[in-house]
Amino acid sequence: MAEKGGERSWVMVNRAPVLTLWAAVVAEVLGFEHDEALTLGRAVAGLNAYSKGVSLGLFQPTPKEVKEQRWKMRKDETVTIDLLHRAVPVKHTDEGLRALRDLKIEFCRHCESCHKKMMDCPIKDDAHLLLKKMLDSDGIIFASPIYINQITGYLKTFFDRSSHFIHCLGLLGKYTGAVATSGGGAQEVVLNYLEHFSTICGAQYVGGVSTTVPVTQEMRDKATKMGELLAEAIKNKREFPEQMREIESHRSYFKRIIEAHKEEWSGEYKYWREMGWL
Numbered sequence: 001m002a003e004k005g006g007e008r009s010w011v012m013v014n015r016a017p018v019l020t021l022w023a024a025v026v027a028e029v030l031g032f033e034h035d036e037a038l039t040l041g042r043a044v045a046g047l048n049a050y051s052k053g054v055s056l057g058l059f060q061p062t063p064k065e066v067k068e069q070r071w072k073m074r075k076d077e078t079v080t081i082d083l084l085h086r087a088v089p090v091k092h093t094d095e096g097l098r099a100l101r102d103l104k105i106e107f108c109r110h111c112e113s114c115h116k117k118m119m120d121c122p123i124k125d126d127a128h129l130l131l132k133k134m135l136d137s138d139g140i141i142f143a144s145p146i147y148i149n150q151i152t153g154y155l156k157t158f159f160d161r162s163s164h165f166i167h168c169l170g171l172l173g174k175y176t177g178a179v180a181t182s183g184g185g186a187q188e189v190v191l192n193y194l195e196h197f198s199t200i201c202g203a204q205y206v207g208g209v210s211t212t213v214p215v216t217q218e219m220r221d222k223a224t225k226m227g228e229l230l231a232e233a234i235k236n237k238r239e240f241p242e243q244m245r246e247i248e249s250h251r252s253y254f255k256r257i258i259e260a261h262k263e264e265w266s267g268e269y270k271y272w273r274e275m276g277w278l
């Protein structure tokens with residue numbers, strides 16, 4: 001709340017960023033590094049309240065324990081940390097500890113419920129959380145390690161759950177970027193695939209960064225530049241004319257498909273009518 005000339009004005013802030021910062025500050029006080037604390041804060045904001053004792057091997061941090069635990073942990077080892085009464089899974093990486101988000105995403109069953117009733121999926125897992133997050137975002141960065149010349153099966157499983165976005169250009173007006181890591185190959189193939197996914201969902205792609213691991217400072221700088229480009233595109237509502245033409249051609253292709261399926265996919269047909277695309 002701020003007061004100006006005797007008048008009060010209110011700033012509404014979502015709970016999630018406040019909880020993220022609060023948890024990050026608590027984590028720093030407990031002895032975690034700044035970058036570690038930020039990932040922990042973000043994870044806490046995404047987790048539901050959790051009852052203690054459910055998970056065995058839970059690590060309850062105190063500044064002394066954080067120090068000791070850091071020495072004990074082997075690279076790639078995962079532990080669970082109790083922060084603000086949420087159980088946060090954490091991995092030991094080259095850059096320090098990083099909180100993991102443990103979402104459960106099941107395979108699409110091709111029931112077409114999301115087309116019939118607009119995003120009404122009968123599978124009650126975490127896919128809808130992520131889909132909603134994408135809808136609420138101005139920019140999205142897709143990231144995947146390369147597994148056998150493609151994105152991971154896990155990311156593809158999630159993409160399969162988003163086919164409603166493809167029918168209804170769900171990411172129209174948003175901007176995307178991509179990051180791929182590999183042992184050495186297929187980087188272009190994977191970045192092209194992520195760009196393709198982005199375009200068919202209606203988003204404009206600002207570019208991608210691919211790298212072998214371990215990641216060099218040069219590649220980190222490239223990734224930072226890509227992030228800046230994404231932020232600039234969002235801020236100035238940049239238009240990439242060639243991509244807009246592709247998005248338009250995708251829309252006219254789907255116009256025929258939606259019209260042909262107007263009885264079965266009545267939810268999506270109604271959406272197309274409301275958007276004035278039919």
Ligand SMILES: Cc1cc2nc3c(=O)[nH]c(=O)nc-3n(C[C@H](O)[C@H](O)[C@H](O)COP(=O)(O)O)c2cc1C
Pocket residue numbers: 144145146147148149150180181182183184185186213
């Ligand atoms: C199942 C599997 C398949 C992989 N396939 C490829 C591949 O086709 N090409 C390649 O260059 N690296 C491949 N890799 C190496 C990973 O891309 C690389 O280790 C990863 O990008 C490192 O990122 P991370 O530390 O986040 O896992 C593969 C790794 C695994 C586990």
